[in-house]
Amino acid sequence: MRFVKAHGLGNDFLFAPPGAGPDPAAAGELARRVCDRHTGIGADGLIFLGVEKAAPAEARFRIFNADGSEAELSGNGLRCAAAFLAWCGSVKSPRILFHTAVGDRPAEVLSSRGSAFEVRIGLGVPRVSAKDIPFDDGQTLDRVADYPLFVVKRTFPVTCVSMGNPHCSLFFDELPARNEWRTIGAGIETHPFFPQRTNVEFVRVVDRKEIEVFFWERGVGETLASGTGSAAAAASAILKGLVDRSVTVKTALGSLKVEWPEGGELFQTGPVEVLFSADFPAA
Helix, strand or coil: CEEEEEEECCEEEEECCCCCCCCHHHHHHHHHHHHCCCCCCCCCEEEEEEEEEECCEEEEEEEEECCCCEECCCHHHHHHHHHHHHHCCCCCCCEEEEEECCEEEEEEEEEEECCEEEEEEECCCCECCCCCCCCCCCCCCCCEEEEEEEECCEEEEEEEEECCCEEEEEECCCCCCHHHHHHHHHHHHCCCCCCCCCEEEEEEEEECCEEEEEEEECCCEEECCCHHHHHHHHHHHHHCCCCCCEEEEEECCEEEEEECCCCCCCEEEEEEEEEEEEECCCC
C-alpha cells in the first residue's frame, strides 16, 4: 500500500489511499506497524479518509494512534487531511467538511505553495463538565478547573476540557525539564480518574496573546505539536482568564492561531507540509 506522510508543526501522520480502510482491529495493527519509527515509516498516527463528495467536498475521517488505539479526533490530523486531499486532487473545493467520530468538523485550505499549506479548521465548542471530558473522581463536577490531581507523588492543579477527545492542562511559570514533564505526562495519561485516558498539555502563559505548550499525547507519548492539544490549552487559559479569546500557541517547531469568540465555536489556523509517499506492505 502506498502511504503519504504529512505533518503539522512536527506532529506527523500517514495517509492511506482515499477509500482504503480495513476493519478496526486490522487498522490498529497496521497503525502500529507503519507508524513505528524504527521498523515502519514512522508517524504519530495513521489516518483513513473516504471522500463522499468532491464538490462541495465531504470526507469521512478516522485516525489511529501509533499504539494502534483509535482516537476520536486530531486537530493537526484534520489540517493535514485537508492539505492531503487538496494535494492529491481528491477534492475540488478549498472547503471540506469532515465526518468524524465526534461530529462534523469544517476545514478550509487558505493557501498553498507546492507542498506547503495553510489550513483553518473548526473544532466546535470545548466541553468542560466532568461527564463530557470524561473525568471521574466520584463527584458530579460542572467544570474541572484547578483541580488538585495527585500523580507521581505530587499534587498539580489541572484544568480539563474535551475537544471531542479528553485533555488535561497544567500551567507553569517556567515549563519543567523534559524528563520531568514526560514522567508527569505518562502518569496523568493513565490516571484512574480518566476512564478513556487523556492527552496532557504543559502550558506557560507568555502574555495575554501568546502561550507556549509542551504536549504528551494519549497513545503516542511526547509529540512536537498537537492541534486539539493547542486548542485545549488555549481554551483552558481563556476559561481561567489568563489570555484573550484570540491567542497564538507556540510549539517546538512554530506557532498556530486559536480563536474562540464569546458564545461561538473554536477555530484553529496553522501550517501543514506534505512530505513524501512511500510503499509499505499492508499485510
